[in-house]
Amino acid sequence: MKSLHTIFLGVLLAFSSIAYGADNVIEKQLEEIGSIKDEEVVVVQRKYTRKDWRHEFTPVTLGGVPFGTVRRTLYGGASYTLHVNDWFGLEAFNFLYSKNFFSSFTDDINSNKGSGANPSQAEIKPDIQKLLYMVTTGAQITPFYGKVSTFSRYIAYIEPYFSLGLGVAKTETNSYLTYFPGIGVRAFFKEWFSMRLEFRDYMYTETFANRSGAGGTSTSLRNNYAVQVAFSFWLPKMPR
Numbered sequence: 387m388k389s390l391h392t393i394f395l396g397v398l399l400a401f402s403s404i405a406y407g408a409d410n411v412i413e414k415q416l417e418e419i420g421s422i423k424d425e426e427v428v429v430v431q432r433k434y435t436r437k438d439w440r441h442e443f444t445p446v447t448l449g450g451v452p453f454g455t456v457r458r459t460l461y462g463g464a465s466y467t468l469h470v471n472d473w474f475g476l477e478a479f480n481f482l483y484s485k486n487f488f489s490s491f492t493d494d495i496n497s498n499k500g501s502g503a504n505p506s507q508a509e510i511k512p513d514i515q516k517l518l519y520m521v522t523t524g525a526q527i528t529p530f531y532g533k534v535s536t537f538s539r540y541i542a543y544i545e546p547y548f549s550l551g552l553g554v555a556k557t558e559t560n561s562y563l564t565y566f567p568g569i570g571v572r573a574f575f576k577e578w579f580s581m582r583l584e585f586r587d588y589m590y591t592e593t594f595a596n597r598s599g600a601g602g603t604s605t606s607l608r609n610n611y612a613v614q615v616a617f618s619f620w621l622p623k624m625p626r
Contacts, residue, residue, distance in 0.1 A: 433531070438472065441466070443618060443619045444464055444618040448462055450613065459484060460484070461483065461484055461485075463481045465479060465480035466478050473529065475526040477526060480551070515560070515594065516557060521554050526549045528546070547570055568586035570583060570584030577620065580617075581617055588610040
């Protein structure tokens with residue numbers, strides 16, 4: 387019996403030491419927290435802003451694919467989106483003006499025609515029509531919302547989203563029905579001002595004349611990739 391009492395007393399003393407040590411750690415942490423200046427304490431809200439029935443006006447959209455092998459494209463445009471709630475928005479209007487440049491890739495190849503190892507080389511002529519502009523409408527779905535801490539001091543409020551839509555693409559020779567899938571991320575700087583970084587693929591079936599001399603036309607699926615940065619204003623402003 388004496389040995390059992392000794393064991394019990396030892397266990398009790400051990401637990402008391404652990405509890406005392408934990409209390410000291412907690413007290414030390416509370417002292418450290420109390421020494422932090424108020425201006426260094428950042429309070430993170432559960433939700434930074436609400437989007438229910440708010441209007442997102444985007445007067446500035448810039449982007450393009452400037453490093454294509456054959457064709458280089460720059461975009462500029464504007465859009466308007468009505469957000470029904472925090473996760474669903476209707477992109478009622480999106481306009482993109484396009485400027486296309488053909489690189490010197492094909493010219494460099496054609497300049498070697500008739501010389502070198504292949505004197506019978508045919509001249510390469512891109513059959514891609516220059517895209518002038520696109521007018522589309524679509525929807526945005528925002529599945530979740532989050533915050534990112536930068537340099538352990540500043541907090542960025544971000545929300546990834548998916549987009550899908552259709553519209554009209556106008557080229558130098560024709561107009562086509564176009565559709566696009568897209569993915570992007572929106573960052574809020576203020577509850578009334580945000581920035582979007584987005585990737586979209588505008589697709590349509592292009593019709594062009596055959597080059598074989600037999601007449602007729604052929605079709606080809608065109609992918610117009612667009613990497614875009616957009617700046618938006620939100621109305622109405624959120625109440626304080």
